[in-house]
Amino acid sequence: NAGVTQTPKFQVLKTGQSMTLQCAQDMNHNSMYWYRQDPGMGLRLIYYSASEGTTDKGEVPNGYNVSRLNKREFSLRLESAAPSQTSVYFCASSEDPMFGNTIYFGEGSWLTVV
Amino acid sequence: AQKITQTQPGMFVQEKEAVTLDCTYDTSDPSYGLFWYKQPSSGEMIFLIYQGSYDQQNATEGRYSLNFQKARKSANLVISASQLGDSAMYFCAMREEANELVFGQGTRLTINP
Numbered sequence: 001n002a003g004v005t006q007t008p009k010f011q012v013l014k015t016g017q018s019m020t021l022q023c024a025q026d027m028n029h030n031s032m033y034w035y036r037q038d039p040g041m042g043l044r045l046i047y048y049s050a051s052e053g054t055t056d057k058g059e060v061p062n063g064y065n066v067s068r069l070n071k072r073e074f075s076l077r078l079e080s081a082a083p084s085q086t087s088v089y090f091c092a093s094s095e096d097p098m099f100g101n102t103i104y105f106g107e108g109s110w111l112t113v114v
Numbered sequence: 115a116q117k118i119t120q121t122q123p124g125m126f127v128q129e130k131e132a133v134t135l136d137c138t139y140d141t142s143d144p145s146y147g148l149f150w151y152k153q154p155s156s157g158e159m160i161f162l163i164y165q166g167s168y169d170q171q172n173a174t175e176g177r178y179s180l181n182f183q184k185a186r187k188s189a190n191l192v193i194s195a196s197q198l199g200d201s202a203m204y205f206c207a208m209r210e211e212a213n214e215l216v217f218g219q220g221t222r223l224t225i226n227p
Contacts, residue, residue, distance in 0.1 A: 033215070040219070040220075041219055041220070042118070042205050042207075042217030042218050042219050042220050043159075043205070043207075043215075043217045044217070045214055045215070045216075048214065058214060059214075059216075088157065090159060092159075092215075102149075102161055102164060103149070103161070103209075103215055104161070105151075105158065105159035105161075106158075107156075107157065107158045108157045108158060108159075110157075
């Protein structure tokens with residue numbers, strides 16, 4: 001059972017380059033999320049999608065765009081990477097926006113912008 | 115204002131002892147959920163335990179229990195009989211009606227043999 005799968009796991013970018021982080025879940029969940037985790041910090045929400053076709057900004061959306069391609073996939077795009085976006089990125093999903101459901105995380109994507 | 119506060123940046127505990135990790139939260143929503151996650155050095159986030167604001171009893175999952183004190187807005191994680199494999203970062207998180215999961219800054223737990 002794969003759960004939440006993120007790719008790539010590691011990436012080094014030069015300032016100004018663009019890239020897309022891919023995320024897919026096989027649990028038929030409605031809601032999907034992108035978080036970033038900076039050293040010594042908790043996770044902060046970048047964007048989330050409560051259902052297919054909808055996306056909303058989280059706490060730290062600047063510099064990012066997202067696409068909910070279908071129910072399974074939720075991608076995060078950095079159009080012009082900056083060193084401040086060096087972080088570990090986590091994709092997550094949950095059954096639906098109803099209160100109380102467990103959120104499942106992917107294994108994380110380590111991104112370094114030089 | 116900080117929604118989730120974990121006041122212990124690091125804790126050191128002897129193997130087999132019980133350990134309590136503190137978490138306080140701030141919300142005006144009557145309906146919310148509290149989560150604890152473990153993050154080992156490999157980086158993945160592992161769900162440990164969940165407590166709903168309307169749950170009458172404290173949640174338990176194996177060696178993990180949640181000491182939920184609603185009036186004090188406290189949701190401490192208790193790990194009984196700690197093991198070396200419990201060494202990790204632990205995050206408390208809260209989910210309100212708006213669906214967003216907000217994390218605390220974490221506590222690094224080290225279990226000494």
